Amino acid sequence: MTGGEQQGSSPQVNPDLDQVTVRLPVPGAPPAQPMRVGPPPPAATEAEAPPNPGKRGKKLVVLATVLVLLAALGVGGVLGGPWLAQQLGLSGDGGLGTQPPPAPLNPQAALRALPPQAPTPSAQGVAAALDPLAGNAALGELTGSVLDGTTGNVLWERGAGTARTPASTGKLVTAAAALLALDHQTRLSTTVVAGAEPGTVVLVGGGDTTLSGLPANKPTYFFPDAARLDDLVEQVKAKAGGPVNKIIIDVGRFAGPPMAPGWLNVDVAGGHIAPLVPLMLDAARRDPLTSTTPRSDKPAQAAAQELAKRxxxxxxxxxxxxxxxxxxxxxxxxxxxxxxxxSFLSTSDNILAEAVARELARGTGNEPSFAGASKATLDTLSRNGLDITGVKMSDASGLSTEDRVSAKFLSSLLAAASGNDARAAKLRPMLTGLPVAGGTGTLAKRYDKGQAAGGRGWVRAKTGTLDGVNSLAGIVTTNDGRLLVFSFMATGAASDPARDALDTLASALRRCGCG
Structure with missing residues (x-):
């Protein structure tokens, strides 16, 4: 979760730790086009400057050497065709003739399955890898759990059953329950309906906090294909049958107070939360493309005002x-x-997590409030065979200082997603949504130095940061190709050194053969 480092007895959000690096394309910029790599053709033609046999021999040697080097690097394929023939003096009347350029390459990303018989690390081996690091004072009081991702067997534990404040790793709890209980085709809708009087329309919030006020050709903080306010405007203008002189806001989809227990009003201006209502633009961000920016304290009214203006x-x-x-x-x-x-796992957006939890509450017959969403979440997980002993969620995002989750429980969620039963099929999006170490989401700027760098690209994990609370829970593939599940929770330590120490722990599992 994002937030500002604040002092005090209650854990507060730290602004620099769960930030998301989002590099957006320049609006209107043309897409990159495939192009041939190599020097430009010579200015003179064959007729103007006949090739010198001696120089051609030298050129053959140089080009042959270059091609061998490029082939070793795997890029020689882009240097074939006419340019190469011309440089070798084979084009023209006595050469091979001009050939059409090859079709542009179309590389496709692919995921490879892990080796089915990859050796499982032993508990003794994992302990040898983690115990020397777990004593780092930067971790404060550490609890943790490491499981084999295939069997769920325990490989390492330290105070794993002790419930602690999870910070944003609590979003894993919400993610798992929503994916298990709701149809994966569920979408959140925003509608405008005709009012009871002519010239009146009703803007009905359906819980989609990703609805964007940005133009359709501009990517949003969440996804390029987020719903757009402009689309609503065009539809209303086409069907309203006349000018609109009144807009009524219907926010009845959610119930209860708009702020959860353990939330602070200062976190609205701090950019971490907004009063939770089922109608807002860009998760109530005042700057819709920035992770931590002040949010509106009246998001439904702000959305209606923007609709009115348009x-x-x-x-x-x-x-x-x-x-x-x-x-x-x-x-x-x-x-x-x-x-x-x-999206809410990668960006750690608190409001989106809360909106999904409200949909879970409605879908399971519970009140769409903070209390109802928490009940729906834990009931769903319990029905699906997960032990919820000691788990308490006062919200769905992990921002609340009253949330309590154990490392053992977080690992059990990830193990369920990594397994081979019916639950795993539903929970897979939870794994693919995890930030990638050094690459995406809230891990984009981590794993770039020291021992932690070995986990870059291999660790996928949800981060969590509050004042005095740092957590990391995810998956990692060992050097032997075995998938491991881990959760580490550090309490009572400064955030910067604690997160580096947590990253080092996860990277140690990557290096682990640990037989």
Whole structure:
């Protein structure tokens, strides 16, 4: 989770640790085009400057040497065709003739399966790798758990059953429950319906906090294909049958207080949360492309004001309810559930996690409130064979200082996602949504130095950071090709050294043959 380092007795969010590095394409820039690599053709033609046999011999030797080196690097294929023939003096009347350029390469990324018979590390071997690092004072009081990802067998534990404040690793709890209970085609909809009076429309919040006010050709903080306010506007203008002079906001989809126990009002201006309502633009960010930016304290009203501005005519805005069986004038949908889950795990966005939890509550017959979402989450996990003893979630994002989760429980969630049963099939998006060490999400700027660098690209994990609380839970493939599941929770230590020490622990598992 993102946040600002604050002093005090309660854990608060640290702003620099769970930041997301998002590099967006320049709007309107043309896509990169395939091009041939190599020097430009010579200015003179064959007729103007006949090749010198001596110079050709020297050129053959140089080019042959270059091609051998490039072939060793795997890039020689881009240097074939006419350019090579010309440089070798084979084009023209006495050569091979001009050939058309080859079709552009179209590389495809692919995931390779892990070796089915990869050796399993022994508990003694894992202890030998982790115990010397686990005593690092930078970790404060460490609890942790390491399991074999295939069998679920315990390979290492330290206070694993002790429930601690999880910070944003608590989002794994929400992700697992939502993926287990809800249809993976679930989408969150925002609608505009006709009001009871002419010229009145009702903007109905459906819980999609990723609805964006940005133009359709501009990527959002979450996904390029997030629903757009402009789409709603176009549909309303086409179907309203006249000018709109009043907009009613319907936020009845959620219940209960808009702030969870353990949340602080200062975290709204700090950019970590907003009052939770089912209607907002860009998760209430004032700067929709920045991770930690002040958020609106009245997100539904802000969304309605933007709709009013784009409809024109200065319509009045008030809070109310949509008439029963009202005519739908406009509707837009979020991306499907797995993408929403992957996004809040990667970006650690608190508001999106809370919105998904409310949908879980509604889908399981619970009140769509903080209390109802927490009950739905734990009930779902228990029904799916997970031991929820000692687990308490006052929110869905891990921001609350009242949340309690053990390292053992976090590892059990990840092991369920890594297994081979029916649960694993539903939970796979939880693994693919985890940030990649040194590459994506909240791990983009980590794993770049020291012993931790060995886990770069191999560790995938959810981060968690509050004042005095640092956690890391995820998966890693050992040098022998075995998938391991881990969770580490450091309490009572400064964040910068603690996160480096946590990264080093996870990287030690990557280096582990540990037989």
């Amino acid at each position: 409809l024109g005519g200065n319509p009045a805005i008030e809070v109310g309810s949509a008439p029963k069986d009202a005519k739908v004038l406009a509707k837009v949908d979020s991306p499907p559930l797995p993408r929403l889950v992957a």
